[in-house]
Amino acid sequence: MDHLARLEAQVADHNRTLLPDLQSAYQALGANLARADIDIDRITLLVQSFKMAIPSWGVGVGGTRFARFPIAGEPRNVDEKLQDCAVIQRLVRCTPLVSLHFPWDKAADFRTLKQLGDSLGLGFDAVNSNTFQDPPGQTLSYKFGSLSHSDAAVRDLAIAHNIECIHHGEQLGSKALTVWIADGANFPGQQHMRKALDRYLDSMAKIYAALPADWTLLLEHKLYEPAFYATVIADWGTSFACAQMLGEKARCLVDLGHHAPTTNIEMIVARLIQFSKLGGFHFNDSKYGDDDLDSGSIDPFRLFLVFNELVDADSAGILAPPAYMMDQSHNITDPIESLMMSSREILRAYAQALLVDRPALHAHQDSNDVVMAVETLRKGFQTDVGPILAMARYRLGGAIDPVGAYRHSGYRAKMTELRPKAMIAGAGIV
């Protein structure tokens, strides 16, 4: 573990050089915000307390159906994935959680894995089941579905796997199971739509029944891919209806890339909050479909609008804090760099949303002064909160410039020596 200690020393060095400029910028921003009666340190403190999870598969290089271009030094197993997550967390200090995926991350001994997490300062967020791939040696196949398969034997297999995931998670301290199924159809006529959903609900009820009392069952919908005509849990309406039928512990998870073009995602977030069914997020960005690009890279204003709903609900006292995770496919960047950059962009949206003068906004909304409402909301987004984000990292012991510090550290080069190149299961599938 001493590369982490070494990293911290390097970060401290690096920070020393950067601190004076940061302090100037922070002070100037503070003065600016003070003119609007905003205490910059209050915002910084809130930013410091925001935490999100890294998906274990996200630290490997992702790919598409066309190709995957691996880089040297990628993690080859769950232990090495945790190591990479720990590096990220040391540098950005907002990612103390890891979200595992089974069977990809199946450990011989989960207590040992939990100890490794503890020693690295990492906790375990929601666990994820996988019934969209056939593990080697499995006789039955998920080719035509899993929890909604027409064959009860396949459904039972998928149910058992999900329950096993819960058991793994219990040993790790997880409190939620995220269920995304690829079940669907490539052709009109292939699948009986109502029967498929009935079977899904039956299967999920059995998984729900196996859930510990303090766990949440997160239902993740997706419009399409890998099913290209119809998907069993295709939209938030279906997800919401199922979560309602399953019970109190079932909630909906929103992946920002899982919607039809032009969908108003922030409104879906608002609706799920209103109906007490928002359970979690998979953050990423997209232009076309489930592109799984880095958060905030394509439409940063949309990300801000999502956080505007979260902050608004929180300030109204009605937000049950959802599970936050980055779910991205890093096909052409170093995943560690992308995850650090993305976590910062997520916090940027959060900080910008915190700056919005909500009483003023609500007053303009109530009086239908559209122009002033727009200007009030926009002001938050247009503020350069970079100094707040950097100061939050610094105050928590992280790096003022995470990518710079990471590159300086030579971590990837070292891993290249220690980890001979190897394909990792599930990299880039998100």
Add this chain to the structure above:
Amino acid sequence: MDHLARLEAQVADHNRTLLPDLQSAYQALGANLARADIDIDRITLLVQSFKMAIPSWGVGVGGTRFARFPIAGEPRNVDEKLQDCAVIQRLVRCTPLVSLHFPWDKAADFRTLKQLGDSLGLGFDAVNSNTFQDPPGQTLSYKFGSLSHSDAAVRDLAIAHNIECIHHGEQLGSKALTVWIADGANFPGQQHMRKALDRYLDSMAKIYAALPADWTLLLEHKLYEPAFYATVIADWGTSFACAQMLGEKARCLVDLGHHAPTTNIEMIVARLIQFSKLGGFHFNDSKYGDDDLDSGSIDPFRLFLVFNELVDADSAGILAPPAYMMDQSHNITDPIESLMMSSREILRAYAQALLVDRPALHAHQDSNDVVMAVETLRKGFQTDVGPILAMARYRLGGAIDPVGAYRHSGYRAKMTELRPKAMIAGAGIV
């Protein structure tokens, strides 16, 4: 009314010429279907029993925000609209219902209007309220919303109007109120999403309370337009959640053009059936947005897939028959011709869905024989059911060739004389 009598005589003449060819084609198709153990007359009988409504505003020429190109002889008031509807019904015999829109169709005396309908052989389907336009002289405005407006006075006005619509409908024999609101926002920040929906639900609860025991309240969602950033009732998920909260008599209405690009509409239909909340349809076709084109003109296979769900549910005994209406904007055609052609295309999809060998389809679905399932479903769609549709019209007393008979009748020319050109309220807004 004697133009209707004259029309019937003309139709009879016209039919005499066309009947021999129709009989040949019907016989050949019957022989073909018999080879697949399908009794053509059973299908024809089912087609004969399918009925849909014409929207009163649909018989006027529609327009866009850019222009409206009126034609001579358009109806100028509700009486004249009913006359046109009666012509359509005489020719196609599947449209014995009219759906009125208030205040556009407000009558001095609704009993007289009901008598006119009776005399024309027309009944009254769902009534529609209008809170997206300010009627002349109204002091309060719907500019910033109606049932979800931030001002209680505007909401009360909108509620009262809806309740008035119910009262009108009761005098006409209607059994449903369709509520579509244009409420929404053109800018992020303009509207508080949760508050707006809360207000909508409050308002709707009051309307619901005024509903007669045997009435249905139909909630119509729409993704966008005229609100171009967010719409209060934007998708089926919101519509469904609201219908659930409102109660048993509230159901969801599906307009085929009110969804995001690439949305699987037949799946929404399947879901609403499954959750016992499908209440009605607004039929039209679209390529881009709410284009309100003629039913079946852009994607006839999609229309077939919608009917496939309806017929499947019906054959399973779980379909509460929804209200069917054509909701189209006839910008460049004679509305009477478009409505006749469209009603035929809707029946075509229905007839094709009836032809599907459901036991075989289900068996292939259950065994995941994808190719045979696809072939089984497709066979229905690929059958040319034109002779069935024509024979159904003929047997009900309608025209074998409605457009030909209509053109031959000279009805539009006669109306041009009788109805000096005049703009009609609400034409083309759908």
Add this chain to the structure above:
Amino acid sequence: MDHLARLEAQVADHNRTLLPDLQSAYQALGANLARADIDIDRITLLVQSFKMAIPSWGVGVGGTRFARFPIAGEPRNVDEKLQDCAVIQRLVRCTPLVSLHFPWDKAADFRTLKQLGDSLGLGFDAVNSNTFQDPPGQTLSYKFGSLSHSDAAVRDLAIAHNIECIHHGEQLGSKALTVWIADGANFPGQQHMRKALDRYLDSMAKIYAALPADWTLLLEHKLYEPAFYATVIADWGTSFACAQMLGEKARCLVDLGHHAPTTNIEMIVARLIQFSKLGGFHFNDSKYGDDDLDSGSIDPFRLFLVFNELVDADSAGILAPPAYMMDQSHNITDPIESLMMSSREILRAYAQALLVDRPALHAHQDSNDVVMAVETLRKGFQTDVGPILAMARYRLGGAIDPVGAYRHSGYRAKMTELRPKAMIAGAGIV
């Protein structure tokens, strides 16, 4: 004209109060930029030199096919539209141009109109023809098309109208004609696609031939609306091919809302620059279709990326400056406020693009250091350039806070007295 003199005095007062805060913010930003070797005053000067046009129809309240909600005090003729444009220009100082639309803005005497413009400090940008509406009394109709109509008589009428627009423009000092046609089809089969384009090209060649030597012919494409199945000039590919065939003076105009969902608009801009055919812009924003929302209100990053291409090409010395115009439909705001706010957001994107360190960006692009390229580009967008925009306005004699100054001035209230309410032709059609 003394309301303008009064306005200037009010602005001066208003500015006095706001100047100290602006100077502090400007200084702080300047210090920040200086750390990156950027001279803030150089950026401010460039911003000061950027000019765009107001469309005459934009100062009236817009509407949709569903409704139009007028406000009091709207301009009722071209003279009053120019007055409103002059108010905007006094306050924001980046809109010294007006773009007229005929026949809506047809003047009895264009020399008088030109003098009015001169006296108000307004010049005349591209003129726009209108062949999507039938002017009162016109015997032939554009219902089925104009420049591409199957009937030569209709085409000749449309050609003559366009040539007349050129003549009007010559008297006003315009140097470009923008041609957008609504020609297209609502049904597959309605129109012969190749023949329609052939006829369009024939018609346009005749208009091109009538173009003065120093004029540009701007071709505006649009995917759909009011034609809902196919549009003759639907995409940039068709526009580009036609511009090529027509000749050197023909160029393509990009309206940000005229593309299919998910289209990469900045790439179209880059392509047209590369092929020497970019001629102009219609700025607005959109979420669904041609929503004509205020520029920068929905996806400000997209607007920045467009300006990134423009600034990059300009810095490479290959940008023939396009005609810039705001083309928005102000349905629920005071159009003067929306246009001021929008012009500022356009300048914001321009200023942010100017801040990008291009040599560094190019170096990262060349070496495929994706993360650093992204960070370099993003830095421009994340800078709050508000103080630069305000200072540019101030230095040019405009208002530090245009909306505040405008509201304070009571201009709309005064116009409400002077201009009894009246519908204006073409308001909101963009």
Add this chain to the structure above:
Amino acid sequence: MDHLARLEAQVADHNRTLLPDLQSAYQALGANLARADIDIDRITLLVQSFKMAIPSWGVGVGGTRFARFPIAGEPRNVDEKLQDCAVIQRLVRCTPLVSLHFPWDKAADFRTLKQLGDSLGLGFDAVNSNTFQDPPGQTLSYKFGSLSHSDAAVRDLAIAHNIECIHHGEQLGSKALTVWIADGANFPGQQHMRKALDRYLDSMAKIYAALPADWTLLLEHKLYEPAFYATVIADWGTSFACAQMLGEKARCLVDLGHHAPTTNIEMIVARLIQFSKLGGFHFNDSKYGDDDLDSGSIDPFRLFLVFNELVDADSAGILAPPAYMMDQSHNITDPIESLMMSSREILRAYAQALLVDRPALHAHQDSNDVVMAVETLRKGFQTDVGPILAMARYRLGGAIDPVGAYRHSGYRAKMTELRPKAMIAGAGIV
């Protein structure tokens, strides 16, 4: 080869049983068409003469980034792929061509491969280059692009590979090279858009220069995937402009799934025909993105509208026959069955388009009788041409029921014995 002889014998047997019903149906349809003055045998002959290519990779099971579910008996090399193609051709008789992909299909000796093709009755259509994957052992990588890469060494490698593909093709009798590149960007800022296209054009000019005199260079555009922000050759506009710059032998290839949602693809086909740049097709169907579903399975009317343009241009004598290929990913079906079914659906669209009464259609279009134009076009689509397609197959020596005959033959079971399970390179990437 005797499985082919055995297959032909089985087909003959199978056909004997089915022929009587086919003859009845054909006769009935013929009588129907005769009433519209159409000679069924003329249509059947035209259908018999339509040929399309099978992509070599299409006979393997495809997959997504999530999973691939292989079936037993898949071909493991180019020889076995040809065997499968030969089976398809024996059964459907419209697929006498194979399109190879290098390096996947690289043969030790291309003369031997050509002889195998000859012996199987298969010719070789366009060859395809692959610069979107790194072949094992290649030092330079296509990770950041190929023909447009910023590094000249990578570009040279990609150019050399394309020229090598031409050489392979020459030995096989191919007459075209299809170039699809995956080059693009996942992030705004990653790539310099103009420079990337300049480099692409430079590279393509070198490949063009290596083209034999009678060859065509087919440029294939695609909106996105695997690049998820911007793609160098993203749309038909770019493809067309590049084809123009490259020269006479460069033409555009249209893949039906490579466009933005709501794009009017048949209009793109019409435009490319009009500008003499239509070079070829990749047939498939899609609902969301490049779904690569079976042709005609999602939107059969769209496929018909594409063929309507082709037939119209052909009847006008201006169609340079394009290269037709099916480009589908068979993820859940037996690829042989899907390809047979798809080739039939393509022929269906062609036959339906042949039935359209073009003089009548043109007359209605010219006189703007929209309703009759629509009815005239639609009549072709609504005709059940199944008997024509089956008769065409039968008359050419193929199977009346290809899927039935194939299943009956036991071919896949036999291959399962002969071909132990193995992953094949490139399966399902289209």
